[in-house]
Amino acid sequence: DTEVTQTPKHLVMGMTNKKSLKCEQHMGHRAMYWYKQKAKKPPELMFVYSYEKLSINESVPSRFSPECPNSSLLNLHLHALQPEDSALYLCASSQDRDRGSYGYTFGSGTRLTVV
Amino acid sequence: AQSVSQHNHHVILSEAASLELGCNYSYGGTVNLFWYVQYPGQHLQLLLKYFSGDPLVKGIKGFEAEFIKSKFSFNLRKPSVQWSDTAEYFCAVTSERGSSNTGKLIFGQGTTLQVKP
Numbered sequence: 001d002t003e004v005t006q007t008p009k010h011l012v013m014g015m016t017n018k019k020s021l022k023c024e025q026h027m028g029h030r031a032m033y034w035y036k037q038k039a040k041k042p043p044e045l046m047f048v049y050s051y052e053k054l055s056i057n058e059s060v061p062s063r064f065s066p067e068c069p070n071s072s073l074l075n076l077h078l079h080a081l082q083p084e085d086s087a088l089y090l091c092a093s094s095q096d097r098d099r100g101s102y103g104y105t106f107g108s109g110t111r112l113t114v115v
Numbered sequence: 116a117q118s119v120s121q122h123n124h125h126v127i128l129s130e131a132a133s134l135e136l137g138c139n140y141s142y143g144g145t146v147n148l149f150w151y152v153q154y155p156g157q158h159l160q161l162l163l164k165y166f167s168g169d170p171l172v173k174g175i176k177g178f179e180a181e182f183i184k185s186k187f188s189f190n191l192r193k194p195s196v197q198w199s200d201t202a203e204y205f206c207a208v209t210s211e212r213g214s215s216n217t218g219k220l221i222f223g224q225g226t227t228l229q230v231k232p
Contacts, residue, residue, distance in 0.1 A: 041225070048219070090159070092220070098218065103149075104161075
């Protein structure tokens with residue numbers, strides 16, 4: 001299994017809702033990442049988990065709350081989002097955070113619309 | 116801070132034309148360099164990567180890139196483009212262990228390539 005699986009593929013939520021995005025990989029990778037991508041823009045790093053511990057938070061607002069329950073799973077909990085948070089949310093994994101040469105595998109993303 | 120610059124924001128070519136997309140990065144230490152492609156409505160796919168060895172890297176779909184350390188560049192090339200190459204192209208860089216940027220894969224702004232049939 002060489003994939004990163006993200007669910008759901010599409011999500012529409014209201015500004016008062018609470019929802020979660022899920023990311024799963026079974027490649028034995030020990031680093032996992034959340035990126036946000038707006039249309040026609042590059043992905044922007046949000047969070048990095050290394051060995052199930054949060055190692056990088058790129059000053060992301062607290063309405064985004066990441067969680068890494070185990071080495072294969074990464075969640076992003078969403079609460080009180082704003083319409084400008086509408087974007088494609090990408091999950092990625094790599095074998096080791098400290099060795100970028102191993103490469104990164106990206107999921108297909110969750111397209112989030114906040115109404 | 117580490118950064119990546121892609122000089123061409125929008126490139127329009129006819130089929131069979133040659134392609135070169137520029138990419139420069141700012142970090143002076145040991146880096147790993149990537150080119151990703153994103154077809155309309157699809158996810159990021161890795162075209163090629165460089166981390167050591169031969170500075171001329173060959174990737175999928177006939178793409179190649181050359182790492183020139185003295186110029187901090189990693190330009191993407193293809194001798195003859197096809198209509199199906201129409202997509203967004205992103206250059207990305209990450210640094211090795213020991214850097215404050217460890218673990219961060221930083222993307223350039225992207226280049227939109229439009230190939231006319």
